[in-house]
Amino acid sequence: MSPSATPPLADRKKVVLSTRAESLFRAHQQSIYVQTDRMFAYLMAAQWLAGIVFALVVAPRTWAGSSSQVHVHVWAAVIIGGLVSVFPAALALWQPGAPATRYTVATAQMLMSALLIHLTGGRIETHFHVFGSLAFLAFYRDWRVLVPATVVVAADHALRGYFWPESVYGVVLPSQWRWIEHSAWVIFEDVFLVISCVSGTRELEAIAVQTASLETVNRDQAHRTIELGELVARLRLTQEQAEAATRAKNEFVANMSHELRTPLNAITLYSELLQEDAADAGRASDVQDLGRIQMASKHLLGLINGLLDLSKVEAGKMEVHVEAFDVAPMVADLVSTMAPLVKTNGNSLVVDVKDDVGTMEGDVTKTRQVLFNLLSNAGKFTTNGTVTLQAKRHVRDTGDVMEFIVSDTGIGISDGQKAKLFKPFAQAETSISRKYGGTGLGLALVAGFCQLMGGSVSVTSAPGQGTTFTVRLPAVLEVPQTQRSPDQPTPVEDPLAVLTAG
Amino acid sequence: MTLKPIAWAIGGCAWLAMAVAGMALLMSYDNQPGRAAHAPQQWPDASRLRRDASTQTLIMLVHPKCDCTRASLAELEELLARVHDRPTTYVVFIKPGRVPGGWQRTSLWAKAERLPGVTVITDENGREADRFGAWTSGQTLLYDRAGVLRFSGGITGARGKTGDNVGRQSLVDWLNGAADAHGGTPVFGCSLFGPADERQASPADAPEAAETHHHES
Numbered sequence: 034m035s036p037s038a039t040p041p042l043a044d045r046k047k048v049v050l051s052t053r054a055e056s057l058f059r060a061h062q063q064s065i066y067v068q069t070d071r072m073f074a075y076l077m078a079a080q081w082l083a084g085i086v087f088a089l090v091v092a093p094r095t096w097a098g099s100s101s102q103v104h105v106h107v108w109a110a111v112i113i114g115g116l117v118s119v120f121p122a123a124l125a126l127w128q129p130g131a132p133a134t135r136y137t138v139a140t141a142q143m144l145m146s147a148l149l150i151h152l153t154g155g156r157i158e159t160h161f162h163v164f165g166s167l168a169f170l171a172f173y174r175d176w177r178v179l180v181p182a183t184v185v186v187a188a189d190h191a192l193r194g195y196f197w198p199e200s201v202y203g204v205v206l207p208s209q210w211r212w213i214e215h216s217a218w219v220i221f222e223d224v225f226l227v228i229s230c231v232s233g234t235r236e237l238e239a240i241a242v243q244t245a246s247l248e249t250v251n252r253d254q255a256h257r258t259i260e261l262g263e264l265v266a267r268l269r270l271t272q273e274q275a276e277a278a279t280r281a282k283n284e285f286v287a288n289m290s291h292e293l294r295t296p297l298n299a300i301t302l303y304s305e306l307l308q309e310d311a312a313d314a315g316r317a318s319d320v321q322d323l324g325r326i327q328m329a330s331k332h333l334l335g336l337i338n339g340l341l342d343l344s345k346v347e348a349g350k351m352e353v354h355v356e357a358f359d360v361a362p363m364v365a366d367l368v369s370t371m372a373p374l375v376k377t378n379g380n381s382l383v384v385d386v387k388d389d390v391g392t393m394e395g396d397v398t399k400t401r402q403v404l405f406n407l408l409s410n411a412g413k414f415t416t417n418g419t420v421t422l423q424a425k426r427h428v429r430d431t432g433d434v435m436e437f438i439v440s441d442t443g444i445g446i447s448d449g450q451k452a453k454l455f456k457p458f459a460q461a462e463t464s465i466s467r468k469y470g471g472t473g474l475g476l477a478l479v480a481g482f483c484q485l486m487g488g489s490v491s492v493t494s495a496p497g498q499g500t501t502f503t504v505r506l507p508a509v510l511e512v513p514q515t516q517r518s519p520d521q522p523t524p525v526e527d528p529l530a531v532l533t534a535g
Numbered sequence: 536m537t538l539k540p541i542a543w544a545i546g547g548c549a550w551l552a553m554a555v556a557g558m559a560l561l562m563s564y565d566n567q568p569g570r571a572a573h574a575p576q577q578w579p580d581a582s583r584l585r586r587d588a589s590t591q592t593l594i595m596l597v598h599p600k601c602d603c604t605r606a607s608l609a610e611l612e613e614l615l616a617r618v619h620d621r622p623t624t625y626v627v628f629i630k631p632g633r634v635p636g637g638w639q640r641t642s643l644w645a646k647a648e649r650l651p652g653v654t655v656i657t658d659e660n661g662r663e664a665d666r667f668g669a670w671t672s673g674q675t676l677l678y679d680r681a682g683v684l685r686f687s688g689g690i691t692g693a694r695g696k697t698g699d700n701v702g703r704q705s706l707v708d709w710l711n712g713a714a715d716a717h718g719g720t721p722v723f724g725c726s727l728f729g730p731a732d733e734r735q736a737s738p739a740d741a742p743e744a745a746e747t748h749h750h751e752s
Binding site for chain 1: 547
């Protein structure tokens with residue numbers, strides 16, 4: 034088949050849906066036919082029995098003087114009632130759902146009406162059996178079954194009305210057209226039943242279309258569920274692989290840091306000794322070279338310490354040592370250390386510590402480290418400007434919060450740079466590393482420590498307009514001391530999760 | 536098992552034909568009248584029924600256990616309700632000699648007793664039925680003030696069927712003075728006499744006082 038002869042996918046889906054809906058409709062319709070056939074089988078038996086009981090109650094025997102015998106009506110109820118009932122009931126049980134069965138049932142039901150009407154002497158009340166039977170036949174939702182039923186009723190009234198009018202009308206001399214009046218009332222009911230059947234059939238068709246559509250949706254949904262499950266499995270595998278790689282990296286970093294620090298300490302120590310010897314010997318050139326070696330070694334040691342700390346934070350192995358300390362002296366001590374460094378570029382350092390800052394219960398070393406890193410950065414990226422350190426205490430119902438604000442009037446940070454500011458080795462630009470130095474680990478450690486201490490750090494900045502870092506830490510770190518032991522380090526799954534960049 | 540169309544057609548037609556034939560036989564039976572009476576043209580002197588010369592006399596002879604006669608009594612009730620000048624009315628319940636006492640006291644007896652202005656009588660051994668030449672339950676006779684037979688026939692249209700019919704209408708017309716009564720209408724009901732019952736008429740026999748009931752309207 035040429036590609037041009039292949040119908041579009043949408044058309045093929047419509048054909049499949051239509052075929053399935055047709056199949057469902059036929060199956061549902063057939064089940065209704067079968068179910069209704071069986072109901073009529075039982076109804077036939079019940080009517081037969083009811084006719085016999087009625088005859089036995091009303092006219093059990095016929096008399097001739099003192100002699101009697103079973104009344105003809107009893108035999109009629111048994112024989113004619115059985116004749117009318119058994120054949121369609123047998124068809125309904127042995128051949129349910131066949132068109133011939135329901136047409137036979139319809140005919141038999143009307144013959145049963147005729148028999149019952151006769152046995153009751155043409156009582157008008159018994160005529161309701163005709164109308165009830167027509168309504169029952171409408172259960173088939175096949176209007177065609179009403180045709181033989183109506184024909185039987187009309188023929189019965191016409192023939193009996195002509196030959197034995199008393200048996201059907203209860204009068205001897207009815208109008209010869211009275212059967213038309215009776216038939217007209219039957220047709221009157223037929224009209225509504227036909228409408229009901231057609232409407233019911235349309236509902237079946239609509240249900241079939243909806244069911245077919247639902248099946249398609251469910252099938253697609255099942256496929257998507259399987260695909261989603263496979264995707265989740267792949268993601269889980271990827272996550273496990275990533276976590277394993279992270280663990281391996283952290284272990285590698287920790288091991289390597291430890292292995293590197295030992296020789297670096299030796300290099301630093303021996304270069305200091307050599308420098309002292311060179312100074313004593315007056316070898317100025319050697320002193321300068323050995324100074325460079327020391328500076329490089331210390332820089333490398335700082336880098337390795339930072340890496341070690343960061344890997345501990347990421348691995349959740351960083352310990353928190355809680356102790357009570359006064360904030361103001363801690364800040365004063367820090368400022369005395371940092372002031373020379375901050376003022377190197379011609380900056381001025383402004384310290385604003387509120388009187389009510391009081392004491393904190395937290396890790397004083399890490400708090401100092403956070404502020405040290407921020408002040409170091411501020412001094413590094415500010416020239417002839419102002420670096421400000423503020424400390425204040427916010428009283429909260431949920432627990433007091435200590436806020437440290439480090440701001441500067443330096444070069445500032447763009448929005449794009451802020452997005453990766455707290456990630457390891459993510460200095461704003463490579464050129465900055467060359468110009469200002471640094472490892473790119475300082476802010477990552479700030480973020481990690483703040484997270485570890487239950488706090489947060491945020492930044493607001495714009496290029497050329499300085500930068501403000503705000504650190505918020507709980508005044509009382511409520512993690513029990515026992516949970517901060519080396520055996521149970523405070524876990525940090527994502528040290529950057531609580532960071533915000535303004 | 537699937538029935539072949541031809542088998543279904545043959546079977547269906549045979550079934551329908553048998554059902555229709557059975558219905559037709561039933562109709563035919565129900566419209567088969569009983570044996571008509573040979574009633575005397577003049578009131579029989581031997582009858583123990585009291586004839587009032589001031590009114591006409593209506594007699595219905597019934598079998599106490601004939602279910603079809605229920606329709607005859609219903610038609611009698613309808614008839615009496617429609618006439619202006621009510622006749623003296625008897626409903627005579629036949630009691631064959633071979634049956635025990637009280638045999639005739641059936642629901643039909645009770646129904647007849649409730650009819651206004653009707654005298655209910657037991658007819659021992661069917662003597663009155665014999666005197667009036669009746670054979671079939673529901674046989675109705677009307678004698679005028681002079682004791683002349685004016686109507687003899689049935690007042691139902693078929694066996695056990697109530698409703699308008701020629702016999703009842705003819706009597707109503709006669710009693711209301713509108714037209715002559717036309718007897719000879721078929722009588723639908725059980726036979727008053729069985730093969731083992733003897734038709735006995737004796738001038739000495741009379742209705743039992745204890746078995747009569749008169750209900751004045």
